[in-house]
Amino acid sequence: MWNSPAEFFAMGGYALYVWCSFGVCILVMLFEPMSICVRRKAIIQRLRQERLAEQFDKESRK
Template sequence: MWNSPAEFFAMGGYALYVWSSFGVCALILLLEPLTIRARFKAIVRRLKQEQLAEQFDKESGK
């Protein structure tokens, strides 16, 4: 296939397309868990606020 590492990394003239595709894929694979974790924390925070507001309404309504 390739006679040298330079030929491998050049990918037959398609290196920019190939390596940028790998880079974008790697970036997405790294960012996805981070964004999911942030959304999860925001949802939990919102649910806790709603629960506290409900408790406050029940206590103040007595």
């Protein structure tokens, strides 16, 4: 039980560990969706390039 906000933020002497853990967790939760979005765009771009290359090959064989 904490009697004051200062005691809450001090976390019984473990504040550095606790708040750094929260910070890392927040960073991961922000980074992961952005990373997925970037990878998704790269995959879509690669698939478009492959489709265009296949179409070009089909046209050049005619």
